Each structure stands twice: as structure tokens, then as C-alpha cells.
Amino acid sequence: MSSTSDERRTRVLHAVDQLGSVRVTELAEQLRMPVITLRRDVAALAEVGLVHRVHGSVVSTSVQAGTAVLGPSVGLLVPGVGQYFDEVIAGARQAAGPTSAQLVLGISSYEASADRVQVDQLLRSGVEGLLLAPNWTADARPQDQDWVARLPVPTVLVERRPAPGGEAAGLDTVSSDHRHGVLLALRHLSALGHGRIALMARSDTWTAHEVRRGYAEGCELLGLVPGPVLESGIPVVDAAPVAEALADGVTAVLVHNDQDALQLLPLLRARGLRVPEDLAVVSYDDVFAALGAPPLTAVAPPKRAVGAEALGILLRRLGSPAATPVCHLQLLPELTVRESCGAARR
Template identity: 70%
Template sequence: MSISADERRAKILAEVQKLGSVRVVELAERLGLPAVTVRRDVAALAESGMVRRSHGSVSVTTGRDDQAADGPALGLLVPSVGQYFDEVIAGARDAAGRAGTHLVLGISSYEASVDQAQVEQLLKSGVEGLLLAPNWLPSDRPGEQEWVKELPVPAVLVERRPALGSPAAELDSASSDHHHGVLVALRHLSALGWERITLVARRDTWTAHQVRDGYIEGCELLGLSAEPVIDSISPKTDAKTVADRLAEACARGVRAALVHNDQDAIQLLPLLRARGLRVPEDLSVVSYDDVFAALGAPPLTAVAPPKKAVGAEAVGLLLRRMASSAAASVPVQHVQLLPELTVRESCGAAAG
């Protein structure tokens, strides 16, 4: 059974961290993966600063600047490497380096059951603070977040905004305001004259649920009628089925769509063309994430959460909390940063 790029890169990173340094060919053999695939994944990890490449080998990187960092190690738990969280990691890594600290990375591969185990490993490695992007969903059972209350070191949530009254509500947090991001997209499409705008979105991530909630809220604020949300690509729904449902919505008068995320939006473009729908002539499309939206055909207008800035802000909050851990009077901060819209060709408006 094939595995996703995120899963491959998580396995590669874990193996490199275990070995310290290994030749790429040997790494491919150990993981049972084609060498060309491993080289491509290693290149992506190196570009994000998570490993170091040199003469056919790959080794661990501490995330430090060129000069050694003498400060404490900070643990960073993310659900994946690649795509969205690469930029979050890069922002956190740069901020940690500037502060004389370094990062130790844990990856849970979008499995909530792995979160605690990864955090335990980070704590065993000697980290003195934690940056956490756990795999929390609205469907979580009561008590599944209780473990954050027992952490022995200061912790900050990253790209997660704790629910009021939840166990995590007393933790500092830095996140993108996805409700604002969706509103910006809807306002742009509405300004182009479209009154019927649908949402194509996943259900399997925290961000996806924020986007869904933001869509309902944004439509109400702008006086738009919320269309039925089209469930995006999942183990039970393939891209062709999503394209069929979007084509049916267009037949009912929908003329614009917000798609979460870039990957799903780019997959839909040729499938829509095969169904006689041209973007942007017949359907204006905005994608959410802006990781590689510019590579679509046509290039996609996209909402860009401030991913690097969120990573940097989270490090700042954690270092402040670590420095003042004895001062109970320091208030908890929940910081939200605003996404921006980058206009490209997929809406039919001039790019800028």
C-alpha cells in the first residue's frame, strides 16, 4: 500500500534523527523506498531546514544558526512535514535561532493517538518548553485533551485556538484567524458580483473545521446564502466525485468556490475542464493555504495564513512563558494573526 509524502518524510526524518547521519542510498534501503523518491523528499526536508544534505549523505540539524546556540531546546510537535507546516516550522526555527535556542521536532502524522507519545519522546530528549500543534477535532471525546494539563514544562499551542473552558484554554496560543481568512475570500468573490459561493472543504483537520465554521459566519456577515458544503477529497470521497458535485452546484447557479486546500483545488482544475467548466470563465476559484496555489493552471487566487509568523510568534510566547514561569501574574495570551489574499488568475480579476 502506498503512503503519502507526509508519511514518507516523517519516516525519513525519524530515521535520520535516530542515526544522526546516513547516506541517502542506505536510507532508501532501510526504509524500503526508491532512492529517487528519498532524494526528492530529503531535498524538500533540507529546504525547510529539517535535515542537512552533504555529498550524498543526510544528517540531523539542530535548527541553530551558524553559531552554536547555548540556550534551551524547544520541542515542536506538528502533524506533518511538507506543505502547510513546513512554513510554520521554518518560522519557529528562525525565531529560535535568533534567540539562541534550538528546536527538536516531533511528528504525529495526523494521528491524535500519537500526540502524547511524541510529546513524551520530546520530553525525554531534554526539551525545556513545548510548541504543540496536536490533532484535535470538534468530535474529540471529553477528556482527550486533559493530558496538556499535566505537562511538566511550559507549553504553547501552535495553529490551534483552544475552546473556551477546555483543558487547553489556560495555555498560551498563536494561530491564524481562519474565520478572517474565509471572510476575506468571500468578500473578494462577492465584490466580483457573485452571490452564490460554495465551499469545498475537508473534515479531517482542525483548520478544515475552522474554515467550515468561518464560511457560515462569513456568509451571514456579508448577507450571502450559505450553499451546502461539498465534502472534499477523503478516503470515502475521491476527486472525481467532488468534481461531479461541484459541477452539479454550478448547474444550480453557483459561480464561485472556495476550496480548502491548495492540493485539492489543483486536483480539481483538470477534472472541472473535463466536465465543460472553465476556470475562471464559468467558475471563479479561490484556494485556502497558498502553499503552491501559484502553480495551478490557471494560477489560483489564494488565502495565505501567516504560517511563518505564527511559528515565530509561538516561539516568542514560549520563551516569555519560560522566563516568567515563576511569575503567576503573567496573563495567558491567545494571539491570532490575520491571513491575507493573493489575487491571481483563477477569479478572472487582475492579479496583484
């Protein structure tokens, strides 16, 4: 999803939170948006539980049977909505339900400079705690991260791990162990007889950095000769490097993420390459890997569980900060085997 749609949906959320309940047509007029565009935005926000749709109206999740939510207000900062972090949001929201905690969403659109701006807005809205997924790069220094440790409310890092030695290392963190997830994929492909496995991965996100590290570590651990590491989605997905890798003995490829893996499939077919007969493909994320043709075997990070566990830790810290030890929690991904690696057929 583009940064424009992120910003638009943030405006919609803020307006609905202020109004409580409003007809879609009236909200479209107030925000000066086409009704059809607003309906799409409302549908996307409702799908992940950030608003409710009721008979042509949109209702804030903080309005329940006419009674205001009594639990703490928690800010949740994510780098975007529409794919991976939708599941994290859904997990946090599900965990918030029984506690009556109110989630307030901020979207930074993968811009590091936007993180502090969004956090400041969340703090001004009165949140009592923060769940943060800041846009940290692979080469981030401790001093670039330490500002999150100086925030005036309890903070839990989500799908991020701070550099050792900095102030941020003293914060609670909940994340997926992506390196373990990559190891699962490599071990599975190796067991199917693939001795040379390529990696096609992005290089512009925290998860992509962890996937790349996990690939190098996994190949060494399993005694595999590393295949080529191909850039994915920069600027667009390209099948040519994959086809060249096949000529160099590569028989399988792990692709980060689902979107790029799904785009790769028809490009391979256009070159006369069959999946899994000529090339086994495993995707990373498992957001919509099952919709591929063929359905993609995929590493599935525990996205909902990450959101739920992060909220639980934050609520415990809000309730008894002195009695709650700092927690660095990593949850293990799973491998969902489908047709694209040839395992089902074999």
C-alpha cells in the same frame, strides 16, 4: 505525504541528530534504506531547514562550526510535513536561529492516538518546552484536551485553540484566524458580483472545521445566501457536485485546500467548464496555489509568522514564566488575488 514517509523521515532525523554528521551512503546502509529514497527524504528535510546537506553528507542543524547549540531544546509536534506545516516549521526555525534554540521535531500523522506517544518521545529526548499542534477534532471535549495542560514543561499550542472552560484554555496559543480568512474570500467574490458562492471543504482537520464555521458566519455577515457545502477530497476530489451547483445558480467556489483546488481544475475542464469564465475559484492555504492553470486566487494564512510567534512566546515563558501573562494570539490571513476569480481580467 503518507504516514509511512512521515515515519521514515522521523527515523532519518533521529539518526542524524545522534550522529551529528554522516555520509548519505553510510546512513542509508545504517537505516537499511535505498540511497535514492534517503536522498529524497534528506532533500525534503533540508528544504524546511531540519538538516543541512554538505558534499554528499547530511548534518544535524544542532552542529554549527563544531560547537553544540547553547540555547534551550524545544519540541515541535505537527500532524504532518510536506504542505501547510512546512511553513510553520520554517518560521519557528528562522526565529530559533538568533536565539540558538534547538528544535526537535515530532510527527503525529493526523492520528490523535499518536499525539501522546510523540510528546512522550520528545520529553524523553530532554526538551525544555513544547510547541504542539495536536490532532483535535471539531467535537473535542475539554477533558479530551486537558492532558496538554498537565505536561511537565511549558507548552504553547500552534494553530489550535482549546475549548473554553478546560485546563488547556490556560495555555498560550498562536493560530491563524481562519474565519477571518474565509470572510476575506467571500467579501472579495461578493464585490465581483457573485451572489451564490459554494464551499468545497474537507471535514477531517482542525483548519477545515474553522473554514466551515467561517463560511457560515461570513455568509450571514455579508447577507449572502449560502451555497451548498461540498465534501472535498473524500475519498477523492469530484467535479460532479460542483457542476450540479452551477445549475443551481452557483458562480463561485471556495476550496479548502490548495491540493484539492488544483485537482479540481482539470476535472472542471474535462466537463467543458472554464475558470474563471464559468466558475470563479478561490483556494484556501496558498501553499502552491500560484502553480495552478490558471493561477489560483488564495487565502494565505500567516503560517511562518505563526511558527515564529509561537517560538517567541515559549522562549519568553522559559526565561521568566511568572512575568509572562497567558497569551491567546490570532494572526490575520491575507488574500492573494490571481487569475482564477476573474478579478485581474476585470
